[in-house]
Amino acid sequence: MAEYQTFEHDVLVIGAGGAGLRAAIEASAAGVNVGVVSKSLLGKAHTVMAEGGMAAAMGNVDDRDNWRVHFADTMRGGQYLNNPRMAEIHAKEAPARVRELEAWGALFDRTGDGRILQRNFGGHRYPRLAHVGDRTGLELIRTLQDHGIHQGIQFHMEMTIVTLLVNAGRVVGAFGYDRERGRYALFHAKAVVLATGGIGRAYKITSNSWEYTGDGHSLAYHAGATLLGMEFVQFHPTGMIWPPSVRGILVTEGVRGEGGILKNNQGKRFMFDDIPANYKSQTADNPEEGWRYTQGDKNARRPPELLTRDHVARCINREVKEGRGSPHGGVYLDIAWIKEKLPNAEEHIKRKLPSMYHQFKQLGDIDITKDAMEIGPTTHYVMGGIKVEAESQMTDVPGLFAAGECGVGLHGANRLGGNSLSDLIVFGKRAGEYAAQYAKDNTAASVDKAQVDEVAQKALEPFGRSGESPYQVQHDLQDLMQDLVGIVRRQEEMERALEGILKLKERARHVGVGGNREYNPGWHTSVDLNNLLTVSEAVTRAGLERKESRGAHFREDYPSKDETFGTFNLAIRKGPDGSMQVTHDPLVPMTEEQKQIIEEMK
Amino acid sequence: MANATFRIWRGDSSGGKYQDYTTEISEGMVVLDAVHHIQAEQANDLAVRWNCKAGKCGSCSAEINGMPKLMCMTRLNTLPLDQPITIQPMQTFPLIRDLVTDVSWNYKVKQGIRKLKPRKPDAPDGSWRMQQSDVDRPQEFRKCIECFLCQDVCHVLRDHHKHDEFIGPRFLIYTAQLEMNPIDADDRLGDLRREQGIGFCNITKCCTKVCPESITITDNAIIPLKERVVDQFFDPLGKLFRMFRSGS
Numbered sequence: 001m002a003e004y005q006t007f008e009h010d011v012l013v014i015g016a017g018g019a020g021l022r023a024a025i026e027a028s029a030a031g032v033n034v035g036v037v038s039k040s041l042l043g044k045a046h047t048v049m050a051e052g053g054m055a056a057a058m059g060n061v062d063d064r065d066n067w068r069v070h071f072a073d074t075m076r077g078g079q080y081l082n083n084p085r086m087a088e089i090h091a092k093e094a095p096a097r098v099r100e101l102e103a104w105g106a107l108f109d110r111t112g113d114g115r116i117l118q119r120n121f122g123g124h125r126y127p128r129l130a131h132v133g134d135r136t137g138l139e140l141i142r143t144l145q146d147h148g149i150h151q152g153i154q155f156h157m158e159m160t161i162v163t164l165l166v167n168a169g170r171v172v173g174a175f176g177y178d179r180e181r182g183r184y185a186l187f188h189a190k191a192v193v194l195a196t197g198g199i200g201r202a203y204k205i206t207s208n209s210w211e212y213t214g215d216g217h218s219l220a221y222h223a224g225a226t227l228l229g230m231e232f233v234q235f236h237p238t239g240m241i242w243p244p245s246v247r248g249i250l251v252t253e254g255v256r257g258e259g260g261i262l263k264n265n266q267g268k269r270f271m272f273d274d275i276p277a278n279y280k281s282q283t284a285d286n287p288e289e290g291w292r293y294t295q296g297d298k299n300a301r302r303p304p305e306l307l308t309r310d311h312v313a314r315c316i317n318r319e320v321k322e323g324r325g326s327p328h329g330g331v332y333l334d335i336a337w338i339k340e341k342l343p344n345a346e347e348h349i350k351r352k353l354p355s356m357y358h359q360f361k362q363l364g365d366i367d368i369t370k371d372a373m374e375i376g377p378t379t380h381y382v383m384g385g386i387k388v389e390a391e392s393q394m395t396d397v398p399g400l401f402a403a404g405e406c407g408v409g410l411h412g413a414n415r416l417g418g419n420s421l422s423d424l425i426v427f428g429k430r431a432g433e434y435a436a437q438y439a440k441d442n443t444a445a446s447v448d449k450a451q452v453d454e455v456a457q458k459a460l461e462p463f464g465r466s467g468e469s470p471y472q473v474q475h476d477l478q479d480l481m482q483d484l485v486g487i488v489r490r491q492e493e494m495e496r497a498l499e500g501i502l503k504l505k506e507r508a509r510h511v512g513v514g515g516n517r518e519y520n521p522g523w524h525t526s527v528d529l530n531n532l533l534t535v536s537e538a539v540t541r542a543g544l545e546r547k548e549s550r551g552a553h554f555r556e557d558y559p560s561k562d563e564t565f566g567t568f569n570l571a572i573r574k575g576p577d578g579s580m581q582v583t584h585d586p587l588v589p590m591t592e593e594q595k596q597i598i599e600e601m602k
Numbered sequence: 603m604a605n606a607t608f609r610i611w612r613g614d615s616s617g618g619k620y621q622d623y624t625t626e627i628s629e630g631m632v633v634l635d636a637v638h639h640i641q642a643e644q645a646n647d648l649a650v651r652w653n654c655k656a657g658k659c660g661s662c663s664a665e666i667n668g669m670p671k672l673m674c675m676t677r678l679n680t681l682p683l684d685q686p687i688t689i690q691p692m693q694t695f696p697l698i699r700d701l702v703t704d705v706s707w708n709y710k711v712k713q714g715i716r717k718l719k720p721r722k723p724d725a726p727d728g729s730w731r732m733q734q735s736d737v738d739r740p741q742e743f744r745k746c747i748e749c750f751l752c753q754d755v756c757h758v759l760r761d762h763h764k765h766d767e768f769i770g771p772r773f774l775i776y777t778a779q780l781e782m783n784p785i786d787a788d789d790r791l792g793d794l795r796r797e798q799g800i801g802f803c804n805i806t807k808c809c810t811k812v813c814p815e816s817i818t819i820t821d822n823a824i825i826p827l828k829e830r831v832v833d834q835f836f837d838p839l840g841k842l843f844r845m846f847r848s849g850s
Contacts, residue, residue: 003818040651041661043748044661049654049656049659102729103728104718105783106736110734110736115731132741132744135745138744140743150713157706209653209659240646243628243631243632251657359656363657364676367629384810416706471642471645472642475642513647514646514647518649519647519648519698519699520649521641521647
């Protein structure tokens with residue numbers, strides 16, 4: 001019989017980033033009892049790292065902007081594999097969600113006439129990103145945290161969920177442990193919201209924090225929910241490269257938004273040589289026009305450095321592969337050059353990009369006001385995730401909701417920068433709202449104690465074994481995914497990856513840890529491994545099945561877009577025999593109005 | 603390849619000791635990298651809190667050779683490597699294990715500080731108008747990553763253990779940010795003076811010295827708040843002026 005403490009909540013939110021906190025705030029405002037579980041301390045979720053801003057069509061800097069343009073930009077960026085209903089809701093509701101943050105204490109940068117300032121970003125036709133310096137993620141999470149702590153929400157910090165509990169066809173709670181003491185906890189809840197973020201820790205080079213082990217994706221999958229679009233992993237083009245300890249850490253797109261340019265080792269601005277057909281009419285064809293765009297000239301078109309991330313990442317990858325890269329295997333990102341254009345360039349850069357300046361000075365010994373940065377692609381975001389219904393964010397499992405990066409639908413095959421922070425607040429709010437309603441409409445269901453005992457016992461098995469270190473298995477998985485399921489994919493390599501993953505799964509079953517349950521990171525890693533392996537298998541299987549290139553998924557053996565693949569999402573479900581099944585699920589169709597908007601904005 | 607020795611505190615609230623670990627070091631490494639190598643290769647159960655590795659989340663606070671610092675932002679080439687580098691947990695909070703401390707007191711304190719009370723919106727769409735110059739100062743305070751290094755180093759908490767009477771530098775800038783928010787309509791000066799113990803701060807400025815975000819805690823937040831408290835409660839002319847203004 002397992003020993004555990006039991007907590008009763010109406011709504012349990014798993015994850016305390018932007019989406020989780022926004023959901024918890026909305027659910028508690030609806031009057032239900034809310035508990036939030038987070039692996040790290042409150043206020044320190046990965047949201048804290050987001051730099052660029054939150055996209056909302058408020059029209060404060062360019063009044064030509066409105067929800068229709070935002071909707072079209074999001075769909076175009078996603079190569080039309082998005083859920084159009086989610087894209088419409090997001091574009092319409094983001095402005096209200098952003099303004100609400102101000103009422104809760106957020107202090108954004110201002111326009112000359114005192115309104116919230118908005119900046120340019122890749123893939124957005126007009127300056128749309130509300131921001132504060134280059135630390136908008138911190139601003140978001142702190143605002144939600146400072147508002148949320150007065151709402152009567154119970155925060156369970158530094159706790160990890162090991163499994164969701166499902167009984168009689170619906171979710172009834174979750175089971176986990178506290179990291180500090182290693183004691184088990186049973187959460188009995190009427191509705192559960194997953195807001196666990198992404199999967200970056202499955203790769204060697206990533207901008208993601210340690211928490212991003214795909215927990216929500218794996219928990220949902222094993223509970224019977226559907227995953228969609230797992231082949232679409234975004235590799236952000238600009239991550240730090242040198243020294244090795246900082247490899248992967250993000251360099252915000254905002255640097256390019258402020259005029260930063262990309263050069264190869266011949267000093268050439270290579271992005272001008274490769275502008276995709278569907279963006280030609282919106283992209284500058286000379287450096288002068290590109291510069292004017294970044295300085296707010298409404299008649300200028302964006303520089304090619306601000307094309308979508310998948311395209312820029314591939315171009316950088318190509319430059320490096322073909323021998324035109326920088327000394328440590330990347331290309332150059334240069335913002336210092338703007339001193340040719342602005343008299344007070346040094347001060348301007350420090351004011352607009354303070355944490356970039358700080359990050360490079362402290363960790364890389366480089367002064368970005370004087371020298372170029374070496375950057376290269378880094379695993380950054382997963383567009384794919386848990387399938388949800390657009391309005392309510394409920395998954396295929398009754399009572400189970402998902403919001404934020406762990407959900408799917410808004411971003412399609414490629415996410416635009418700035419659309420994640422707004423995703424969190426728009427759909428976090430809806431998930432909380434509908435989870436609260438579900439809790440009000442349904443009585444609590446009972447937990448299967450035998451299931452709990454089984455899980456509790458299994459999780460402790462590594463203590464009894466003198467096996468391989470879980471860190472080694474994790475390390476090998478990260479190398480495998482980095483090499484075989486990265487930016488440029490091939491059939492043979494992904495098949496090898498699949499074989500490799502199955503072998504790693506076997507190794508994971510035999511890992512051993514020393515010490516005891518108290519704050520034991522080795523033990524925690526052995527538990528996280530299962531999630532990492534599940535999502536890695538999902539990404540690889542989906543990557544194999546999509547035999548075309550679209551958005552962030554690029555196949556060297558199928559380098560073009562194939563219209564037949566443009567009509568479905570790849571769905572992943574757990575079969576009755578426990579194996580991972582991949583099917584083609586039709587897209588959510590666009591309405592006539594939505595189709596018209598897309599046409600207008602071409 | 604060069605090696606370096608790290609003297610790391612191992613133990614919990616019932617006791618412990620420093621243990622030496624030697625590991626390979628390379629160019630550009632930070633202290634947290636070394637701790638990770640040691641954790642992976644020599645001490646699987648070494649308890650350490652970390653998250654972003656880029657100085658943004660405030661999780662990896664520790665005392666390195668006696669100085670409160672973030673482990674992920676402390677480059678090895680800024681430390682003397684010919685002797686062991688001592689890493690101990692923050693001393694001002696109860697120890698959980700090894701390098702992890704119980705910082706929950708900070709979360710309780712924050713809940714006791716009155717939240718933002720916005721005034722009526724300036725525009726029909728429910729938004730406010732603020733100039734950049736109005737928000738520059740509170741924005742500085744909102745850069746805080748809640749690493750709690752300032753709390754750790756403040757002698758009022760660290761040496762005099764006045765956790766029940768003094769909220770510490772982190773929450774003094776939190777209060778300052780609320781008081782200076784252009785749309786706030788509340789008044790926290792009474793709380794600062796009484797329950798929150800602003801009088802205990804004697805402007806030693808150790809907090810400012812350790813802040814990884816370079817927030818000018820004492821000069822820009824604590825001193826202005828002290829001045830406001832003094833104006834409100836101790837200025838006889840001010841009292842007179844307010845009496846007349848409120849119309850007796």
